[in-house]
Amino acid sequence: MLGRACSSFPLGILSDRWGRRPIIEFGLLFSCVLLQMGFALSGTFGVALTFRFLMGFSNGIVGVCKAWLPDVAPPSQQAFAMSLISGMWGVGLTVGPAIGG
Secondary structure, three states, X not given: OHHHHHHXXXXXXXXXXXXXXXXXXXXXXXXXXXXXXXXXXXXOHHHHHHHHHHHHHOOOHHHHHHHHHXXXXXXXXXXXXXXXXXXXXXXXXXXXXXXXX
């Protein structure tokens, strides 16, 4: 969470400049795949903590998705789409560890 707090505003600025899709793709590929594998394979607590910080630092998916939502959803569906973003986040935090151990 500390990494996300440090990078949420810069990633928002980058998403305004380069577009939201490249920032979301970067977060999914780099943070959710590569850094997660580094975290899983880390041998010491310090290395694991560093990978975890970098995962948060490079992942601006939720903030960018919430900013992208008015561009892709019609006004009548925006409230439902916003609730899906928050709701699926909670489902993922609950079901993901149960499936993955």
